[in-house]
Structures are given as structure tokens and as C-alpha cells.
Amino acid sequence: FVIEDTQRCAFITASFHFYRFCLCSSFSKTKQILLSSGSEKMLPHLHAPQNLQGLSSAGQLSLVLWPHQCEVIRDRIEHIDWTPARPEPLYTPTGLEMKPSYQPASEGTVIYLTEEANKYSGFVYSRVRGLCPSKQILHQNEDNTLIFEARFESGNLQKVVKVNEFEYQLTLRTDLYTSKYTQWYYFQVSNTQAGMPYRFTIINFTKPNSLYKRGMRPLLYSEADAKKRNVGWQRTGNEIKYYRNNVGQGGQQYFSLTWTFQFPHNRDTCYFAHCYPYTYSNLQEYLVAISKDPVKSKFCKIHILCHSLARNIVYVLTITNPHEGDKDTKRKAVILTARVHPGETNSSWIMKGFLDYILGNSGNAQVLRDNFVFKVVPMLNPDGVIVGNQRCSLAGQDLNRKYKSNLKEFYPSIWYTRNMIKRVMEERDILLYCDLHGHNRKKNVFVYGCERKQQAKAPNLHPRVFPLLLSKICPDKFSFPDCRFRVQKSKEGTGRVVMWKMGISNSYTLEASVCGSKLGQRRSTHFNTKDLESVGHHFCDALLDYCVPNMKYYLCLKEHEEMVKQQAKVNSEGLNSDVLDRDSR
Template identity: 80%
Template sequence: MTGASAAIHSICTHLFPRAKQILLSSDSEAVVPHPQEPQNLDDSSPASQFSLVYWPHQCEVIRDRIEHIDWIPTTPEPLYTPTGLEMTPPYQTPDKGTLIYLGEEANKNSCFMYSQVRGLCPLKQILHQKGDNTLIFEARFESGNLQKVVKVNEFEYQLTLRTDLYTSRHTQWYYFQVSNMQAGMPYRFTIVNFTRRNSLYKCGLRPLLYSEADAKKHKVGWRRTGNEIKYYKNNAGQGGRQYFSLTWTFQFPHDGDTCYFAHCYPYTYSNLQEYLVAISKDPVKSKFCKIHILCHSLAGNIVYVLTITNPSQSGKGTKRKAVILTARVHPGETNSSWIMKGFLDYILGNSGKAQVLRDNFVFKVVPMLNPDGVIVGNHRCSLTGQDLNRKYRSNVKKCYPSIWYTRNMIKRVMGERDVFLYCDIHGHNRKQNVFMYGCERKQQGKAPYAHPRVFPLLLSKSCPDKFSFPDCRFRVRKSKEGTGRVVMWKMGINNSYTLEASICGSKLGCRRSTHFDMKDLESIGQHFCDALLNYCVHNKEEHEKVVKQQARVNSKVLNSDVLGWDS
């Protein structure tokens, strides 16, 4: 261990002592202290039932589990078109209104200390007084994020998001519940503490709304909502920091309903566990998909790894190349989980194409790299307050276990077989379309099969109304050297990518100026498989044709990073 690594390890040992995880007794709801050493296992223990969900000890969590139905609109939902008449409500200090919701002060501690299962921290008294028409807000559930709500007037509310735990930054993701509403009235919500100057809300992105009444009566789920949408710099800046507001107006569909608002389609840790349990109990899928514990997170939550391949004849399995996919290193990029679900649905299916892929590859999949961040409703960080996608060079296993064990697993796989492709799936909050970041040396080899631009171009051909090859980038910037994509490339994986999907929608073809829905996101994972199948055929003539086609695209556009940053 280097001197720098030793110093970091010492700091982490002080800040993040061994988690004391408090388990619920199976016989009662009493708290049973039960210290557990996080099981740093690698492909060892099967996952066939729900694991308990662990939270930082100071987090208040309601006992009800929030569930939503899946629903796809019959036609793509259009982006919002500004009228030029949108209002820009100023930031109101709390004394100018009525404080009606105040989340737990989880950030009053400077670092994570220990975890416990949900529902064990006593809830504070609700500020709302029954008997009036004030909205009731709640966000103390998985992936929820809301710190404070001030009622400005009868139908106008000012919302403040909670920053990522143990940081003072990263406000983008939101997900909260509202009840006690009146149907048809002109409500206005204004979120006042965004920190990024640029936002897809400036490009027509609309918030998501879910109505429990509509889900129950009409089987309608998440849909876009909002008028008079405006994203703008506000007057709340202090200490040199600038803040930006998102405001929108809307009407609730039903009296006395329970509704939810979200930045993107939620996909929680419990959603993932439910999906994996179904796979493990499927008599067919469980034969070629093995689910194991890669490691435990800082809070003690399981990080799963899936191994997917068809049973091989004796001695032939070692010749299969590996494909490695990861997702959800950034908790607020929930669309990455829907893409991953689409990929898994396809590769675990019974189609001839899925069979061919499972015959030709061994897939290693880590579907949720940052379960702690997902659970607490963070946008970007883990419970260390750090961006895990900058820690792939770190040797500090205790602070960044999912990253350390993922990298270690990949190293082990590389010792056993060739790794054909690595891809980390993300969401993008400043650009539209789907695109990829790859890694390319200045003097890239001429072999078409080894060219890192081939796979993205094949994916663009498979998905022309969503995936934009001209938006792809292949420059390796110094600031990205700690990312999974660059570290895996330097470890020797030539086809090493970040797949980025806009939180908003597409600017291409018939999908121009429309939002992505859950089906669109899942289809990206399916098209990924199609492109992989086309690539693995080893059609040299087709690959040479692809390389020649991409060479005609303006290289200055392809290698420019001025349009945005990668994850």
C-alpha cells in the first residue's frame, strides 16, 4: 500500500467504522442487536429471497412500502413547448409562508456511522394540521428525496430537496408523495435548490406524476405533467453559491388522492430484489442465470452479481468471451436500471437470438453498484459522500466495496477468458438522445473488429430513432481517469464504454421532441443485445463497411467534449 493509500485507509477507518447492523427478529418487531461482518463474497452465495434493506441509523422511514404499476402511454408524450409567458417565482424565506414539511436532519452528522433496517427510527410529528386543505407531503421511503416544504399561498408550495447524504451538494433527483388535494385546482410547485445552470427542463422535460386512484381505477401509471414550466436562476444564492429553481403548474386528477412526483421513473433497491427473486424461482431462467453476492455495501446492503450463459459441453465453456455490464453507480440515474432490465429481459428470454448470445458469451452483470445511494434517495454519491465512478483506481476496499469487488471480479474474469466488451450504463441530465463514450488511442489499430467505434455505430443502426452516433465521444480526458470506462480500458478491455441515456428524450426521426418512457428505455437494452449479436458474428466485410462509414463522420464533432460531460 502506498503512503497516500495508507493515509486514505486510515481516514476511512476512522470515518466509517465497521457497521453495526441491527436486524429485526423474525418473531416480532423488536430490535435485535446483531453485529454482522459484511460478507465480502465473490460469486458465492445465492440470492433466492428478499434481503432486509438497511438505512443510515438517523434516517426516518415509514413502514409502508411504496409500489407502482408499470404503464406505457399509447402515444409518445411530447416535450413542453415554452410560451414565453412562464412566471419565475422568487425564493421565499420560511417566515414568508407556512412550514408544512421538514425532513429528518440526516446531514447533521458529517459521515455515515451505522445502519439499521427501515422503520426503526421514530417518526417526527407531522406538521400538517388536519381539517384544512393544505397538501400533505411525504418522502421518507425508498429513493424518496424531499427536505422541506413551505406553503406560500393556498395553491402554491415551495420545495427544497435534500442534498446527497453527508454532502452539501448534488440536488437533481426528486421523488415525493402528496395527498389531501383538491381536483381541478391550479397548483404550483417550485423546487428552489438546484445547483446546475443547465438542465433538460430548459429543453422541454416535464415532471412525472403518478396517481394511485388512476392506477387502481384505470390501470394508468406514471405520465408527464406540468405547464408553465421554467428553470431559472433564483435569488437564494449565498456564500458565492448560485441556486436555480424549477417551477410548474398542474391540476390533480382526483380529490383526496395520493400522488407522486419524480424526476424520472423510480427503480428502487426493492424493485431490483423482487426482479432477482423472480429469476431465481424460475425453473428455466435459473439454469443459465446464477445470482450471487458480490459484496455488501457500506450500510450492509447486498450488491448482486449475475452470471448468465448457457450450460456448455465439457471443455468448451472456457472458449467463450465475457461481456460485463454494470449500472446505477449514480443513484438518481434511474433510467439506467430500466435499460438494464430491458437487457436482462432479452438475454434471459427464449428467443433464438438470446440463445445464440448465451452460447457465445459469458455475461457478468452488476445491476446496482450503489444500493445505499439508491435507498436513501441520493442523486450521485454513496454514503461516503463521494462519486463512486471516480474511485475505480482506489484500493480502499472498506470505503468503496462495490467498486473494489467489481474491479477485482473483472480482473479475475480477464485471467480466465477474453473480455469482449465492458459497458457501464448511465443517465444524462444535460443532453438528449442515447449515446456512448468509448476510449480510443491516437493511433488506433486498423483491425475493424478491434475498433472501439464499431459497436456504437452498430447500436445506432439498430436504434436509429433514439441512439445518436454523432453524439458519441472517444477522447480519454484526464478528469475521467478514475471512471469505470477508462480504468477497464487501461486494464486491457478495448471495447470499454459508458452508455448514456437522456433523462428527457430524443431529437431523432419520428421520436423527435418526445419523452422516453419505460418501454423506450427497456428497448435500449434489447437493441444493445441486437448490436452485440451483429458484432459477434465476426463478419469482417460488414465491420470494414462500418468503420469506413464512421470515418466519414466529422472527427472534430466526434472528439469534441464541448457539448457536455460524461458520467
């Protein structure tokens, strides 16, 4: 066949890189992917070997693979699990917050600059770790300049400019192989001075609206606090302002987030993050613990669903109690997925809460495992999580718009998930599908569902019943009025819509705010990790009430019927009003 010049150059260049890396024994062989940005145009690629190791019966971790151009420090970053004694309040603006303007590097000092990974046209190959021989320290021992680092799992800092003694301007790396998607941030700071008024300003956000405009505060983690006081992630910051700045690139307008704060200790190592980090390694450690547990491993089977573009494993869990004879085929299936968008880390905490509950030894967990077969894909986009992307995979694409695509080699986790669900549908009925997400513009927890104008007459098949039930169980966090059930054309490639069109009536996207709640006693407070895990617990409670009807279930059905009647009345009055207006004309 004929290859265009650009394609020929890409193929020759890629072949050279592939040959070169094959000569290096420290690299893991993997598939070569070249994908035109913003399209599904296929370019030549090389197929990969299929012999990479997964999670063994002994519970050993598989290696974490990175794109070859990503530098990775040797240090393993770990954080303790901790919850504040009281919910942390949102920030209340004073109206006096400053809006620092963009400062060119020539007017400051560049103190951190990673290799520009996005100068490459696309993902070429992966390796175990792009290890840095040592950290670059750009200061003398007596200098108080902060030391920044983000070359670790899920970090994504690109550049830091020191504006003055206690003020720093930060630029985030965009999603790999794209020029956009900046929202998630996670980076390390050391060489700190306690009690001094620092200001950080991130200058290249791309969204005009943000929960930082509505009281959200950044997260701070102090290693000294963790070691001395057993205190983990805390909300921090004053003079918080999110605003349009005087910077742009390629017609794209940028927005800044600025905040002031004080470090708690001298010579500390601290971390800042948009939301509570949950890495691919965190997931693997969780799965290893399950595989080593003599009880949980009997009813939770961990399998390899597929490999990502970088050859990282996408896991699928099958959870159900052992069965006898034909009883298994009568059990309905429940499908849960998460982290298709890497920066929405709160979805992993909800997934953890769900798994903790369903793998527990409570009577309710036993009932659920007796009645259902759970298929769980806890991390759909491990590559994006590893490199610190906000939204995309290494194909530079939003995977939650690719569920209709047949490009298995470009979007493997999506293709294999859809195919797995098709196989499950051939074996048993699927009661519910839910894809867990995080929301960056709204507060509370809510769902997006799907319904037709002429919905099924049987009320228990109506997609509004389950979220209504969840809102009764979780009233301080879950908001039924925030739920939406329209099927928009722009969402037709999402998991929720595609699974609904495949025949799953209860097909949802569950959204949890990265900020917090505006409901009940939790009004104007941030969510912490235990709050997010509790949403996973309550999801199981709602599922139990849904499958084993009780008084709460019947009250929800009655309330739903009243809502339908009320809506029909409003629609009828609107129709009559239109007729009268037409007659009067």
C-alpha cells in the first residue's frame, strides 16, 4: 500500500526507536502507537509481545511502565491514611484577594524544568522506569529557595519560576501528547521555612469555571506532620483566587489559581494536590492484599482484562460467593468501573469504599455476594494515572468518548470492557452499570442516567429509583435534584449511554465533587477520603435495598410515582397554555 510522506517518516522514525530500545535489555518491549491528535486515524505500528507478567497467585506486583521520555526519580512516594477529626470548612472570600499577573521567566529565576515530553508527536514505547541518576538541586546550602519535584507517579509539574523570595509561579504539564487538559496537580516541595508567607500561582489552567471560585482549598501533606503527629492530607490556603490571566497559547485562554499559606515546619518535605492522590501502585498494593487474604481470595478473583498502550495491566475483579449447580446463572450482574479520567482521583476512593464493603464479612455483604456477580474494573486508564494526566490516555484521547469505537489497539481498556460486558449479558441479566467519576464544577454527589421519553411502566425498572434510594441513605452528600437523565448527542460515546443502548436500563455515571457538599450538616465543608469511601458503602446499602425490597424501597417508589404525576401535570398545563396562546392568535 502507499504511505504518505509524513506517515513514511513517522514509520521510519518509530521503527528506528523500536530497534534502538530492543537493544537495551533494561527496557520492556511494548507496542508502538502513533495516533494523530484529535482523530482515530490509524498509522503504522508494531505489535507487542504478550508475555508480560500479571498479578501472580503469590500476590506479587507487576512492574509500572512509563512512556520512554518520562524521567522518574528513585524515591517511592507514600502517604499515610488519615482523616481530620472534624469536616474542613470551605474558604470564604474576603473580596481583597490579589490576582498576580504572569511573570516571564526572564523576570524571575527558573528553578524547576522537566524535559518537555509533549515535544514528541505520540507515544512510542514504554520502559520500567526512566530513572534520573540524581535530583537537580539549583541552590546553595545557605539558600532558602524551595526545591520542587514531580517526577513521580501521578505528578505533573512542568516548570517553576521564582518570582521573589516567597513567591513562585508554576506551570502544569498538559496531558501527554496534547496541548490541553490542565486541572490535576500533584507535586513535592522541600527546603521549607516555617511560618513564612508563601504564595503559589498556577498559571495555565484551561477551564473558565472552577470549584476554587466556590471555596475549595488546595491539599497539603507534611512528611514531618505525618511522622511526628500522624497527620496526613489537610486543606490549606488563604487569599485563594481563580481568575482569567494575561496568558494564552494557540488561541487558548489561560486561567490562574493563586493562594497563600505557611509551611508547618522548617526543612520539611511537603506535597500539594488538587484531590487526594490514588496511584496505580496504590491499586496494585490493594489487590495484592486481597490475593493474600485466605478468605477474600475465595470469592474475589483478580484477572487481567487487558494491557494498556504502555503495557500496564488493566485488572478486572469478579466478586461473588461460591455457588452450587445452576444457582449461579440466576444471579444478576452488577458492573462498576472507575478512573477512566486519571485526574478524578476521588472516584478511586469511592471504589475503595465499595470494595471494602463488598469484600467484608458483614451480613449485608454476604447477601449481596449471594445475590449478585460483581464485575469491577477499578482503573480503566492506568497509563494516564501513572503519568499524571487529567483526562486522556497515552493516545491523547478521552477514553470516555470511545465506547463506540472498534479500535481495540488504541483504546484497549474500553474495547475489552465493552466486550466483557457483552459476554456477561449473554450469561445473565445485568441489573446495573455504574462508571465512577469526579466533578470539578459542581458540589455534592449525584448521577447522570439515561431514560426514554416513554419509560417502562414497571416503576422498579425506572432509572430514577436507584439514585432516589441512594439520596435517602446518603442525605448529607448525595443530591437527587442534581441528577440528570437526558441523553445528549455529545455523550453518545460514553460508557453510560453505550451500555444503556446495549440494554442495561440502570446505566449511570456517578459524579462526586472534588470539593465537598452543600447539603445538611455537611454544608460548606470539604469531602475527605472517609467521606468518599462512605459513598461506596452507601452505594452497596442502596443496592441491597433495591434488590431486597423493604419499607424504604416502597416509600421511594411511592415518592417517584408522585414525582411522575407532578411532572405529567406540569407538562399538561404547559401544553394547554400553548393551545390557548395559539387560539388567541
